[in-house]
Each structure stands twice: as C-alpha cells, then as structure tokens.
Amino acid sequence: MIYGSQETGAVPSLDLLTLLFDSEHCLAKENTPLHAEAEEPAKSINKSGVRLLAQQIAHFLRVEYGVGKHGHGKNIVASICSGQSRLPCFFFGVVAAEGVYSAVSSAITSNIDSFKNVLADPDTKVLLCSADTKELALKSGMKPSNILILKSYPEIQLKSADGNIQCNFAATGPQNLLDWKKVTDADELQKTPGCLIYSSGTTGAPKGVLISHENMVAEAILPSNINRRIWNGWAESGKLVGERPLSNGYRTLAHLPPAHISGIQGYFVNPFLDGGIVYWVPNGPFDVMKFLGYNKNLMITTFFTAPPIYDGIAKLHQYRPALVDGVFRSLRVAYSGGAALIPQSLLAARADQVLGDAEQGKPVLISQTWGATETTGAVTHMPPDRAGWDTLGSVGALLPGVTMRLVDEDGRDTQPVGEALLKGPTVMLGYYKNPMADKAAFTEDGWLRTGDSVRVQDGLLYYVDRMQDGIKNGASRVFPSELETVLREHAAVSDVAVIGVPRGDKGSVPRAFVVLSPQATSQGLITDIIEQQLVGFVQQKTGKDLAGGVQFVEAIPRAPVGKILRRELEKMAS
Numbered sequence: 001m002i003y004g005s006q007e008t009g010a011v012p013s014l015d016l017l018t019l020l021f022d023s024e025h026c027l028a029k030e031n032t033p034l035h036a037e038a039e040e041p042a043k044s045i046n047k048s049g050v051r052l053l054a055q056q057i058a059h060f061l062r063v064e065y066g067v068g069k070h071g072h073g074k075n076i077v078a079s080i081c082s083g084q085s086r087l088p089c090f091f092f093g094v095v096a097a098e099g100v101y102s103a104v105s106s107a108i109t110s111n112i113d114s115f116k117n118v119l120a121d122p123d124t125k126v127l128l129c130s131a132d133t134k135e136l137a138l139k140s141g142m143k144p145s146n147i148l149i150l151k152s153y154p155e156i157q158l159k160s161a162d163g164n165i166q167c168n169f170a171a172t173g174p175q176n177l178l179d180w181k182k183v184t185d186a187d188e189l190q191k192t193p194g195c196l197i198y199s200s201g202t203t204g205a206p207k208g209v210l211i212s213h214e215n216m217v218a219e220a221i222l223p224s225n226i227n228r229r230i231w232n233g234w235a236e237s238g239k240l241v242g243e244r245p246l247s248n249g250y251r252t253l254a255h256l257p258p259a260h261i262s263g264i265q266g267y268f269v270n271p272f273l274d275g276g277i278v279y280w281v282p283n284g285p286f287d288v289m290k291f292l293g294y295n296k297n298l299m300i301t302t303f304f305t306a307p308p309i310y311d312g313i314a315k316l317h318q319y320r321p322a323l324v325d326g327v328f329r330s331l332r333v334a335y336s337g338g339a340a341l342i343p344q345s346l347l348a349a350r351a352d353q354v355l356g357d358a359e360q361g362k363p364v365l366i367s368q369t370w371g372a373t374e375t376t377g378a379v380t381h382m383p384p385d386r387a388g389w390d391t392l393g394s395v396g397a398l399l400p401g402v403t404m405r406l407v408d409e410d411g412r413d414t415q416p417v418g419e420a421l422l423k424g425p426t427v428m429l430g431y432y433k434n435p436m437a438d439k440a441a442f443t444e445d446g447w448l449r450t451g452d453s454v455r456v457q458d459g460l461l462y463y464v465d466r467m468q469d470g471i472k473n474g475a476s477r478v479f480p481s482e483l484e485t486v487l488r489e490h491a492a493v494s495d496v497a498v499i500g501v502p503r504g505d506k507g508s509v510p511r512a513f514v515v516l517s518p519q520a521t522s523q524g525l526i527t528d529i530i531e532q533q534l535v536g537f538v539q540q541k542t543g544k545d546l547a548g549g550v551q552f553v554e555a556i557p558r559a560p561v562g563k564i565l566r567r568e569l570e571k572m573a574s
Helices: 016-022 047-065 087-096 114-121 131-138 186-191 213-237 261-272 290-298 307-319 343-351 435-441 479-489 518-523 525-544 566-573
Strands: 001-005 033-037 040-046 078-081 100-103 124-129 147-151 157-160 193-198 208-212 251-254 277-280 302-305 331-337 365-368 403-407 418-421 446-457 460-466 471-473 476-478 494-504 508-516 550-552
Touching: 001 033, 016 047, 016 087, 016 261, 033 047, 033 087, 033 446, 040 047, 047 087, 047 124, 078 087, 087 100, 100 261, 100 460, 114 124, 124 131, 131 147, 147 251, 186 208, 186 213, 193 213, 193 261, 208 213, 213 261, 251 261, 251 290, 261 277, 261 446, 277 550, 290 307, 307 331, 403 446, 460 479, 471 494, 476 479, 479 494, 479 508, 479 525, 494 566, 508 525, 508 566, 525 550
Parallel strands: 033 277, 078 100, 078 124, 100 193, 124 147, 251 277, 302 331, 331 365, 508 550
Antiparallel strands: 001 403, 033 040, 147 157, 193 208, 403 418, 418 446, 446 460, 471 476, 494 508
C-alpha cells in the first residue's frame, strides 16, 4: 500500500536564492530584520543587508578561490563555523557563487582522521571556521590561506587564517558583487546540489548527503503553505486569538548546532521564507538558564529544539516551577525532531501550560516531526487544525508530494507497521561520490530505505524505532523505544536507554541504562532494590522481561539533536 498526503502542494521551479530574495512566496520585505545576536537583539540585519553580504561573499569566493568558476555545484566550501548572525549570509554567498555549502558536524571533527578525509577531496576549496574552531581548522590539513575565519560582531569580518586574504565589505559597487544564477528549469533544479551534509557516522563511516535546490525549496515551501492556509482561514473566521505565528511577530532562537539539516533549514531558510527573525545564541555549552532568559526577553514565538531540552523544561516545571513560569508565554509553535519526544514532556507542556499562554487564549502548537538528513529534514508535519490531545505522540502527516510504502524484513508490503520507504521532492540526490552507499540506500525502483519502523493510524504517522535497534531473541523482537517509554514513567528514572546484550545462541536480551531521578537519589534507595522494581514495572506494563538487567549510569550518551548513541552504550555494556 502506498501512503500519501491528502494535501496538495506544488513546489515552485525556482532556485533557493530566487525563492527567498525575489519571489512572492517569501514574506520577508527588504526592511524585514532577519538575523541578530541574542546578546544584541537591537542590532539586526535585514533582508536587504543579507542580500548585499551574500553578493559580496560570492564575489570574494569566486575571485580569490575560484568557487563556481567551472560550473554550478562543482566546488565545495566546508564549514565548522559556530552559530553566529552572519553565518547565513556566508551560506547564501556560497550558493550565489554556485558552490556547494558543506556543513561538518562535531561528530566528525571529534575524529581528526575522519575530518581530514572529508576535507581531502580535491573539490573542497575553502574551510570556514570561527574563532573558537580556528585551532581545529589548522589541524585539518587545509592550507592556512584556504581557511577563512568569520566574525559577525560588532562588525562582520572574513579573512584567511594566515591574514593575507580578506573580504572588503566596504566595497559595495557592482564590480564587487556577484549575483546568483537564476534557475527555473525543473530538471536542473532537481540535479543541482546546493548543500552537502555529512551524516553523524553513529552507525558507520560518515557519508556526505547531497541536497539539491529542489530539496531545500520543497522543505521550506510545503509545510509553510499548509500553515499559512490554515492560519489565514482561522484569522478570517475569528478563530485565531492573538498574533498569528506567520507574521512580523515570528521570532525564533538559534541554539542548536548549525551543522545539521535542522540548522540549515531551521535557521537559514525557513524563517527567512516566513519573514521571521533568528536570534543567535553565543557559542558554548548549553546553558538552561540563559536559554530560558532568551525565550522570555526576546519573546520567542517559534522554535525547533531537541527532545532532551523539552524533557528538561518539563522536569524544571516539576521540581522548580518558578524558573519556567511565564518564560514561554509568547511561544506559539514548538517543533521537535531528531529523536522521539518523550510523552511526559508533551503532557507536561500541555497539561501544565508550561508553553504558550492558555489563560489569554494563546495556546502553543507542539509538533513532532520525522525525517532525516537524507530527506532534507522532516517529511512530516502536524497541520495546526489536527493537533490535539488525541494526536499526542504522532509525528504528523506526510508532506504534500511525499509518498511512503511500509515493508517487512523481506521487502514485502505490509501494514499498519513496517519499515518506511520514501519518494518525494525532499529526498536527497544521493551520497557524495559513494555509489555503494546509494545502492544500499535506494531500492531498484527508486524508493529511499529509511531504516525506520513507522506505524500509520488515521492518516497520521507514529515513529516506532530504528529497525536495526530491534532486539531479537529467537522468533520474538522488542523495540527499545517501547521499554524506554514505560521506564520513563517510573519515578526513579530521570533518563533511560535500552539496548540488546548477547545472551546465548538465541540472540539478545534487553538491558536498561538508567539515570536515577533526584527523587530516587535523595531517598538513598539501594540500586538492587530499584533494579528489582524497574524489572517488575516493565513486566507489569508490557509483559516483556528486562532479562539483561539494569545498569545505572551518570548520563545517557546522546548526539546534539538528542539521538541516543547506542554504540557507546554497547561499549559500556561489554
């Protein structure tokens, strides 16, 4: 059975920059503020300013480094730059120069050999860094003259690590600007890469994911069109109370690493399309108190964040409610992705009104999304008119134009649960110079294998787990997420992850790695007793045996977007 969206939506045949800067689809006007430092919110840059910087940077990259000189999508500009307010301008500059912007995450840079291999490709012309990543850049093997350091504040500065090459931002004449190539041919848009993002490598060697102009345009326009239609209808009927999320009241907070697809689409592209401003949090370890302060003082209306942050907000409200009361009163839309959102976080956010301002008739739309780097981010979206208590836990409906098959382990169609195979305008071009990976990722008839188990109910999707994470013992299989969801309900558990550990010839049995809650540690309970309680709790709730026992840990290893690093747990279990 093939599943698809009930919504219809066309993807305009426009390149990304034309969509944002020169089309009626974009809500941002020339004087619309688009980016600012969270510490200096009044000093923003508007659409006109972003356009100018992008054209200056494009000219600089073409003249000094030959980016785009031999054709569209031939040269790569890599980035390990930390988030800052002029980083989107650099991204647009690379695209305008007809280069490919390559975001390299900390998961790769933590392994210097993998990092060097990524940059050793002859197509890579430049490496962008920031002051805090300069030393790492110098270890990359790139020549210092080809390493650029970006500084956004108080004045923009872009110069090489050896100090000999610098972009002259004072020169604003036509001879110092490079306009982008306007593309309207659908075939060219489908085949021309604009972005290269490396997978985290948590399940193998990092692979470069090639994202086309069509991919990025579709990922921006399809969910936005759904929201605009519904919110505009609500406003006309008088149903919408307070400011609508898509207006000049749209404000979001860039607090996640920009090296992921969620950063590129969520901070560079989508807010721009919807006429919103992005406030950039200073680089450094996540500081929950500053995060709360920025949300309150900047009156953030929309954000995308990782599940652990939602869980932290819910726990703060439970144990120290005064810290979060009123902080998220301006919030209207809260997106989550990258990992499953803990049900308790959803319930706490809605039942206790942590997010939004229900007293004033301004509740928040909480929307889980599902997707991958290979699908340019989310392929699902919860329409505002379908969000409610009865859809808690759903990752939404498929985006218009996206189709899905569910198959069993033998590749046969099944329902309502199975591995999701996808086609659509957001599905990647393929892996960069890796035909073997392409062959493994796509079926012979062009379906992308996601590796995710998904359930369909009433037209909405529910994420089950990674297929490869299923724990097989004989003929039976249990997914870690099922046990993790149950264990999080127990008062002694603050965080948890489950993996399979070998047990004889039959396969594996589930073991839970548990971070104890403050309540459990303050009571000084003996861990053996807690383990017995948890094993019994799982048996009672699910009928399944936690036969691998419980291992207590200080923290669950996670990627920045919240994914559990199960390979690290396997090392801890051995």
